[in-house]
Amino acid sequence: MVYYFKARPEVGDFTIYMGLDKHENEDLIKYGFPEDIWFHVDKLSSAHVYLRLHKGQTMDNISAELLEDCAQLVKANSIQGNKINNLDIVYTPWSNLKKSSSMDVGQVGFHNPKLVRTVKVEKRVNEIVNRLNKTKVERTPDLKAEREVYNSQERAERKNQMRDKKRREELERVQKEREADVRSYKALMVSEKMTSNKDIAGKGKSLQEIEDDFM
Structure with a gap:
């Protein structure tokens, strides 16, 4: 079981969620999203609370009001922490969570x-x-399936980005070739390198003679 909450509307459309128990937390640790920020009471037992940011956002984008919502939810879901004032709440990106085989269920490092x-x-x-x-x-939720869908969408997006990049590069290459051709043509057409009919006549040969020489 996973519990989902909505942050105060004025901070934006943000979802906060947490697992029912330490076993549920194991799956949350394993199948989190890169946009997730993990919250926990420092040095005390508490729920693992996650804030899901929007793509492209980082911890620096968390407003004071949104941070307060997350911190209050963590405190309220800590048996010991709920009774203590001046409590420290730690938070970090999901990707910074470290899990080893020697750790207890629900335990994480960084x-x-x-x-x-x-x-x-x-x-x-x-x-x-x-x-x-x-x-x-x-x-x-099927957390594993949700993560697989996320991964599939990420691969598709990267594929589209790569295709768009190649298309832009090809257009730039064609444009550069065209510009080079134009510069080359203009260089050939400068007045110093051009010969007029008058120039030919001034050399003592008629146009007919030039054509006869060519033939």
């Missing part, structure tokens, strides 16, 4: 600690938590 950020929650704000809970939807 590939790069420098990509882990911290936000402090002074206290639980019931208004925020209640608003988020009113948007909660329970689903049992």
Whole structure:
């Protein structure tokens, strides 16, 4: 089971989600999207909460209001953390999560600690938590299938981008060849290199004589 929430409308159309338990969290860790940002109470047990950003966005695009929604949801879903004030919430891109065979179920590490950020929650704000809970939807998704669909769409998009790139490169090549031909033609047509009928006559030969010589 996965729980899905909607962030406050004024920050944009963003989905926040979390697993039912540590076993569900294993699949969330395994089949996350590159646009996902992972949240957790620092040094305490809590739900694994994810924010799904839009394509092209990074942690730097998370507004203070959106960050507050995510942090409050994490705090509210931590047995210990929900009782503590001035609580630290850590967050990092899904791609920075590291999972090894020696780790317990639901446990994760980080590939790069420098990509882990911290936000402090002074206290639980019931208004925020209640608003988020009113948007909660329970689903049992096939996370593996969703990721496979995502991967397929990414491959198709990269293929289209590569095709468009080759088309642009071919058009640029043709345009450069045309421009080179024009420059070459203009060079041949400069007045110093051209011979008029008057020039030919001035050399003592008539046009008929020139034609006879050519034949």
